[in-house]
Amino acid sequence: MPFVAINPENGQRLGELPNHSHGEVQARITAAHAASRSWRQAPLAERADTLRAIAARLDAQAEPLARLMADEMGKPFTQGVGEAKKCAWACRYYAEHAPGWLAAEPAQTEAIRSYTRRDALGVILAIMPWNFPFWQVFRFASAALMAGNTALIKHAPNTPHCGEAIETLLREAGAPPLLLNLRVEVDEVGAIIADDRVAAVTLTGSTAAGQAVGALAARHLKRAVLELGGSDPCIILADADLDRAATVAAASRLLNNGQSCIAAKRFLVERAVAEEFTERFAAAMASHTQGPPRSPDTKLGPMARLDLRDAIHRQVLSSVAEGAVVRLGGELPEGPGFWYPATLLTHCQDGMPAWDEETFGPVAALRVVDSAEEAVELANRSPYGLGAALWTADRERAEALAGRLECGAVFVNELVKSDPRLPFGGVKRSGYGRELGQLGLYEFVNHKGVWVS
Incomplete structure (x- = not known):
């Protein structure tokens, strides 16, 4: 079924985008994997400059993005502007602070040199909700991209044009294909998590969805961050x-x-x-x-x-x-x-x-x-x-x-x-793992010990 946008103000159909075919999904996974191989080698200064360019586009497009959110999921305009600008803030925050957090951390041992280095994991599958269609993406992606990862984004079916807008923003910012959309049905997610080119998964959604995705990630030994419901x-x-x-x-x-x-x-x-x-x-x-x-x-x-x-x-x-x-x-x-x-x-x-x-x-x-x-x-x-x-x-x-x-x-x-300055996440049935802050950056890195004799 296509991803259909309905205007909640009046119930009228806004438009639709077709699902990606199996071949298109495979091509996008391949593209994200290839991009991750080069992006993880990019100097931290280059990654930071890219995030600042994305932030500039988010700021410049805040009002059009707010109108898009208003149309697709009913968000009040001023809150939509604030959401876009908060995404820009997160990008700038990690551009400024992540280089220090990703630097090699020396350890006092008998080796000539020993330290912990922090390398990217690779491709992150992000299963995203509709309620904050931009912030939910950049809440994890600002850190994940700065760490050298790329991401495949499965957006909610009722906000398809918000998902497309994120891809457009990155292109306009001159960024490589770091965030690629996947318009797929729920029953296709398991095969994507199982794909060896996908390194980890993050989900923001219901507790039931988190249980299902967490079980799939565990079955395939993939790292997972689950931000679930709250009361x-x-x-x-x-x-x-x-x-x-x-x-x-x-x-x-x-x-x-x-x-x-x-x-x-x-x-x-x-x-x-x-x-x-x-x-x-x-x-x-x-x-x-x-x-x-x-x-x-x-x-x-x-x-x-x-x-x-x-x-x-x-x-x-x-x-x-x-x-x-x-x-x-x-x-x-x-x-x-x-x-x-x-x-x-x-x-x-x-x-x-x-x-x-x-x-x-x-x-x-x-x-x-x-x-x-x-x-x-x-x-x-x-x-x-x-x-x-x-x-x-x-x-x-x-x-x-x-x-x-x-x-x-x-x-x-x-x-x-x-x-962005504090870790965000829950306990009990609200999930596990953290986004934002220094801990959010470290969720999707390989903390690698290096010993040189």
Whole structure:
């Protein structure tokens, strides 16, 4: 089946791109493998210059790319501009810092000279989602390319033109064929992972997809990084700045129309401030203007696909049937497009879909707790462990609590986000491996010990 783009604003078909044939897939694997042989030998300064050129194109094309994201998956225009510029930042960050991290690291031994060198692995298969069609690629690729690898990108079927735009960007930047698209069906991925020319695999997607890809990678002894789902807790303690906490919490939950793995989803509020925070939080969520994704004034657009909109509404209805209370939103709008309102559910408990499951849409689930200890216990009572937010005026206490939260990142008095300067990834059913930071660079290198006598 072809990769078909549907405009989520109105449900109209935008266009399609054909799947690659078996011969085309093989040719692209061959091209990526050949490019990796020469790219890994390129001096670090040359690689850095290439990444800076890619960054320049991302900056120059930020607005057209934002319009493309708005059309294919409903991302608000200003957020799309920010996504493109964040990709550029990551490229520049690794161009600046990776040469030092990739340099030979001396070891004190009896040898005349001994050290660890860091060589590229080769071709990385990247299975990418639709929700951040550019950032998800460059989040791993900025480091992987700087380390001397190349990549084959399997984009999500509903954002095919975003995938094509990445290939175009690299060509316009004068780069060799370092990132090549593969438009293939899910059942073709196993053979690609098994191919001896593919050295490793990275996936951003659901836990179920991660289990399948992780098993395939293990079967063929391929290194894998899995960034999977999340149901991030946001803990509001009684001494928090409630105005700022409510504003940032709403932004976190509604970013990308609520379709972000690291969005705050479960809100645990200390009883002493529960009603006050809930009132401010509901007002902050309601203030996110819903409108056409291409409009610079829009803060909340449509959901990316009809099935996703229907799934989030089922979670809301089931949770309400089990005792959750709708404080805001919760009604399925009429008319074309895949719209869903900002929704706040209170009185949430274990067993409700909005609390137990990942909610991938603009729905917040709130629960009152009696203490920080109870909040941490409930935060950890989840199969997921991607990120967590903690709001309190006591920073020393916050750092102590951060050590008890079972997740890959904790942000105190701030929105949880990926940042090129910090490692990003999860624990438990949120996956394993890291992207970004120095650790992200080292995921796809061969740490080779060298001894010279």
